[in-house]
Amino acid sequence: MNASVTLHIGLHKTGTASLQKLVFPRCESLRFLCTDTPEFVPFQRYAGFSDPIYFDPNKARTMIDSLLDTRRPNLISNEGFSGPLHAGELEFGLDHRDAVLRNLSAAFPEARVILTLRRQDRLARSFYRQYVRSGGTRRADRYFGYAKGTTAQPLVSRNRFRFLPYVRRVEELFPQGLLLLTHEAMVRDPVHYLGRMSDFLGVSLPDLPPRKLNLSRLGPFGMECTRIMNHFFRSYLNPAGILPGLPMRRNNRLELVSPVALIHDRWPRPYRGNDPGLSGRLAARILEEMREDNQRLDEEYDLNLKEYGYY
Template sequence: MTRAPVLVHIGYHKTATSSLQQQLFSAPDAPFATPHGDRKYILSNRIVLPQPMTYDPGETRKMYESFLRKSQDNGQVPVFSHERFSGYPASGGFDSTIIADRLQRTFPDAYILVVFREQLSSILSMYSQYITDGGHGSLKTYLSEPEPNLRRAPMFSEEFYRYHRLFKFYQDKFGKDRVLGLAYEQFISESDSFVETLCNFVGVEHKKREFEVTNEKRSECFQILQRFVNFTLSDNQLSKGALLPFPNATRRFGKLSRPIGRIFPSKLDQMLKDRLVGRIQSRFDGAFAESNAELQSLTGLDLGQFGYQLPSTTSTD
């Protein structure tokens, strides 16, 4: 097997990225190595955040030359993993191709891992994450596209969830044989098979390992309270102009999610979740079927078995 010189994992968001980063790529007994451990924000600061006219791929590559050499000398695949590499869902992934271009110019020899998640499930999970990150809008507000003909600022766009486009973009940038697409649902149902496929892709030995849940889902009831806190106390990019700004209000209140979440009846929590699910299903009924058909063709995955929307087939006598 030929070992990949570099692996870049771009997400998407809400696809077990934390589990992969913490329990596989950074595990001491794994055939992978990461440059910053749990300080992945450094990758974002260096690769995602620079203004387009200021990014220097050569300088960024130099920062990692020592890490790349050490990893390869140790027989490990160096991994650069950050879900922000695929864009940010709440802003429609406006910079996803900019980041892809930066990654290609910085690591032209990289192999690419893209992990997808069924769109309706992903949107629901990302809406909760948006609240956790500091947003206060309702689901309707979160999904809205005010002044779509102007787009003065990035906003939610369902185009972000037509995964085949970004996947094809990476194939064109790096080559079809160096871009692997896997489904989050594969990881949930058969994590060992998921990891084995990845290891074969990058040319390293696969060893069975168990994964633990890293990010516990918050109660829907608690998230309603979090929205109120974000609106009144948290002045951040997702909730500007707090009535009574308080430092780190979102993060501080979020630490209470587990004890407060237990107070509410599970039936109430399920009712609120069902209402959100219903609204998302109504809004995006069939919206991603054609894209998923394209994605199946590009990846070879059977997405239908995981509940992804696909075009309906009709038979005629």
């Protein structure tokens, strides 16, 4: 099928969900696919979790070709294509982003890619907040691999914060085009950010409606309390938890939801202190380790990273 395909692959925590809910579906000139389309999910799982040795691009195209539109641009948006967020909890240090990119490139050799970066300290803190909210029980030093007295691998590979090799690999596998953006530019000037994306896609995207920033309202003490609570509640990150969670109605059906997720989402008073906590201090350390890589990235791609504090 001769269809124009663009892959929007994240990164995680760069406003992907807001774009998927508030922008892309409102553009009638675009054929938009994400996991909200049930028929797309089998392809997403096959491309995202298959070993490239056994991945069959013809099978993958058969799974998705019927969903594509030959009359307008197709945008496939899934931040999981930049690597599963909590893969290291399943296998210490697991990071198979290259495998996912190779699968996607084999299935869509003609595709172009949109990728949004985020400053590493803010990205790392957001990763850890999401980890705790989702049921994670490890301290931040163990999560990022800074814990003393242990030979265990980190739960999130710190290589995920080295952007330059990843960007080069994306560009190598998708020579038809890469649009590289930053989350900071999206926050500062969403009109310009979406304008660049519109030009790349060849459509006119609607404006991003005003929204609350997705910031944690819990300080270091609240983060530590909810991390300890996670030991007791069952989740996919802690299947050994004793308690199953609270029944909540979501999408017209009852689901068991951990109180920790509710606390993170609904805590009424924002944290107003200045203590970044252990996760904040380690996130700052990650940024320091990545400054040279960020400077080289900026020299190659001119992303205005110095103004945004990347180096």
